[in-house]
Amino acid sequence: MKLFLKGAALGLALFSACASATDATRPDDHAPIGVMGDHTHHKGEWMLSYRYMLMRMEDNRDGTKRLDESEVLISGTGDYRVAPTDMDMVMHMLGVMYAPTENLTLMAMIPYVENDMDHVTAMGGAFSTESSNLGDISLTALSSFSKTSPLPEWLWQLGLSFPTGDQDQRDLTPMGNSVLPYSMQIGSGSYNLIAGLGKNVSRERDAFGVQLRGIFPLDKNDDDYKVGNRATVSAWYSRLLNQSFSVSVRGLYEFRDNYSGEDPRYAMAQATNLVPTVDPDLRGGARFDIAVGVNWLHSSGHRLALEYQVPAWQDLDGPQLETDSVLTVGWQLAF
Numbered sequence: 550m551k552l553f554l555k556g557a558a559l560g561l562a563l564f565s566a567c568a569s570a571t572d573a574t575r576p577d578d579h580a581p582i583g584v585m586g587d588h589t590h591h592k593g594e595w596m597l598s599y600r601y602m603l604m605r606m607e608d609n610r611d612g613t614k615r616l617d618e619s620e621v622l623i624s625g626t627g628d629y630r631v632a633p634t635d636m637d638m639v640m641h642m643l644g645v646m647y648a649p650t651e652n653l654t655l656m657a658m659i660p661y662v663e664n665d666m667d668h669v670t671a672m673g674g675a676f677s678t679e680s681s682n683l684g685d686i687s688l689t690a691l692s693s694f695s696k697t698s699p700l701p702e703w704l705w706q707l708g709l710s711f712p713t714g715d716q717d718q719r720d721l722t723p724m725g726n727s728v729l730p731y732s733m734q735i736g737s738g739s740y741n742l743i744a745g746l747g748k749n750v751s752r753e754r755d756a757f758g759v760q761l762r763g764i765f766p767l768d769k770n771d772d773d774y775k776v777g778n779r780a781t782v783s784a785w786y787s788r789l790l791n792q793s794f795s796v797s798v799r800g801l802y803e804f805r806d807n808y809s810g811e812d813p814r815y816a817m818a819q820a821t822n823l824v825p826t827v828d829p830d831l832r833g834g835a836r837f838d839i840a841v842g843v844n845w846l847h848s849s850g851h852r853l854a855l856e857y858q859v860p861a862w863q864d865l866d867g868p869q870l871e872t873d874s875v876l877t878v879g880w881q882l883a884f
């Protein structure tokens with residue numbers, strides 16, 4: 550009888566431990582909101598999400614050195630007739646997740662992008678351009694490796710993005726109504742492979758995780774260029790403040806390749822050194838960012854989260870606008 554009670558108590562303890570590991574929701578079950586594809590869902594579960602992302606860029610950089618406008622323009626010591634001075638990129642990202650089985654979660658991401666860029670000219674003028682449209686929609690499958698695999702319970706993701714965003718955005722410039730440069734275009738124009746691997750480990754009062762994720766264009770688009778590969782490695786630590794709040798710190802390294810091929814519509818602008826943003830070899834770079842974040846989980850299941858990241862180091866193929874900050878605010882609801 551005693552043994553039976555002990556066994557029952559142990560069984561109950563094990564069951565509740567499992568239940569709390571898989572079912573109990575904690576604010577830090579989800580990675581900081583800037584991380585995509587960090588979790589899966591139980592069979593039959595849906596999740597809706599919305600993210601607002603604002604990337605602010607100001608000043609040009611070449612390598613790790615910040616450049617003055619005069620070091621970009623031919624009126625100074627530079628090579629170009631126009632220099633970008635700053636750019637804001639806003640992305641509204643709608644997400645839908647659904648788990649058809651316990652071992653498979655599907656995720657659709659629908660971005661809407663708004664860009665705004667300011668420039669100065671060697672003649673002393675200034676002008677702004679804007680672009681906005683639907684971006685590249687992606688579909689991703691997420692699942693965990695089995696406990697007996699070499700990477701037990703690591704979460705993998707494999708997906709594809711579709712060329713739903715365009716690369717034909719135009720606006721008024723001093724040269725007339727022109728096709729905007731690479732950095733102002735919305736979509737890649739190509740199918741992109743998305744691949745990632747990560748893990749989030751929860752402990753009693755804290756959690757930590759890591760994710761490696763890359764986006765790889767599969768082919769040139771119909772304007773004869775291929776956007777560069779991108780890869781990000783993230784590692785985070787989060788601390789539970791109470792049942793609804795957690796705070797996090799994250800370090801991330803992002804690498805972006807230059808573009809291959811070139812858009813013939815920029816041939817003249819490139820040949821005359823009009824502006825660095827039409828050069829496919831001035832798109833790449835690497836950055837190390839530090840981010841702080843907060844996750845909030847309401848008892849109704851609604852989640853709100855915020856993350857703010859600033860580069861600690863960046864090395865760009867320049868002149869190219871440097872990143873100053875990235876803000877991500879998000880809402881999520883699973884049901």
Ligand SMILES: [Cu+2]
Nearest residue numbers: 588590596646
């Ligand atoms: Cu989800």
